[in-house]
Amino acid sequence: MMELIYLLVLFQTTHSVKHSLTYFLTSSSGLQNFPRFVAVSKVDGVPVGYCDSSKKTAEPRQDWVQKLKEEEPEHVQWHIQNCLDAIHDFQRDLDQFRQHFNHTEGVHVLQELSVCEWDSDTDEIIGYQQLGYDGEDILSVDTKTVKWKFTEKAAFFKQKRDKDKARLIFNTNFLTHYCPQWLKQYIVYGRRYLLRKDRPSVSLLQKTPSSAVSCHATGFYPDRALMFWSKDGEEIHEGVEHGEILPNHDGTFQMTVDLNVSSAEDWRRYHCVFQFVGAEDRIITELDQAAIRTNRVSSSVSHALIAIGVVLIFLVFPVFLAVITVCVLRRRRRRNG
Structure with a gap:
């Protein structure tokens, strides 16, 4: 009682x-x-x-x-x-x-x-x-x-x-x-x-430059939460796709909301907003291209890898050529001997 x-x-x-x-x-x-x-x-x-x-x-x-x-x-x-x-x-x-x-x-x-x-x-x-x-x-x-x-x-x-x-x-x-x-x-x-409240970690994800930008929140509890995209401080619905709230193995939850945005627009006008239902505080994440995590290789990184490859070729090829030359000379000596 x-x-x-x-x-x-x-x-x-x-x-x-x-x-x-x-x-x-x-x-x-x-x-x-x-x-x-x-x-x-x-x-x-x-x-x-x-x-x-x-x-x-x-x-x-x-x-x-x-x-x-x-x-x-x-x-x-x-x-x-x-x-x-x-x-x-x-x-x-x-x-x-x-x-x-x-x-x-x-x-x-x-x-x-x-x-x-x-x-x-x-x-x-x-x-x-x-x-x-x-x-x-x-x-x-x-x-x-x-x-x-x-x-x-x-x-x-x-x-x-x-x-x-x-x-x-x-x-x-x-x-x-x-x-x-x-x-x-x-x-x-x-x-x-x-009755606890675990705040999530929020990340911006994108597969390719032409695909939607995903705002991913994970590690939050309880599951009574909402997440949306805003532009100039106002919630938007066009070009936005909401994912389901899914459980994590540790008892917390995760969710994703996608945004299709043109590369010509000012991305800084967009923000991802996470909020627990009934709570006033929000987690606001600015759509910053530099903060987006992706599995693609950027052009600068690609150029750097190509340059490293060229340098390695020029460094390794002479050594490789010298080894072949030594092997050939040894075979000739054996035949002549």
Whole structure:
């Protein structure tokens, strides 16, 4: 209770931030050397728990989750039990889909995505759940009306799920009650990690003189960030292409935004701007041709390499010629001797 009170005090002094707890559940068939069921949980994109059909237990993925496990063991016990239940339920549902579509061979996958989001400022909770088979949406849960929503492909599945009212109520309660409660607990225990802000290193990249200039930011956390190009202090959209925010191996993130700019323009009028959502400070990088990193060789460097090559030829060739001359003379002496 004291930690939840601390949480409320903590967020009164910070910007409004939306946090999320996500569960990825996957059941598969036809894969070699891979568990038939895998469950992964993430808080704000950071892995916090793992379970599969081989180990049949819930494992923490962060040190602060281990502390939560020690202080509140019932939290982990709930996840262990639900992992065991999900292994059986998902395999049964996957077999039904395979049988219905006559998928007796090959790789087939049944996946469930469950997400709850919490706005620390408004205390608003949003929860949603989706089920997919072989990459196509099958059904979702409407937490407001407490109903299943089916796609045309899952029409055969509708009758079975409509009868399972207990499962619908459980999923709805999970998304609107248990999931947000655990999300707040995770943020309390992992606040030093989850609430930190790591500023990125920003670089300007270009493949060829005619290609777009890429502004690349990497090493930032959290992933709630935006980046854009500006001209004369105003954000521009024409000639700009935004890339996705991608994870790095160390838990940070990276992103890229490209700009197509004419060589005839004054490049100093352009700037790349990085900013965390909700923050006022920005990282502004001027479009300076001298600062652009590239894998191409400049003309000055090419001329220098050519000059060095010529010098080496003139230095090495006489030595090479002398060696050949000595060899020829020795052969002649042997023949004459």
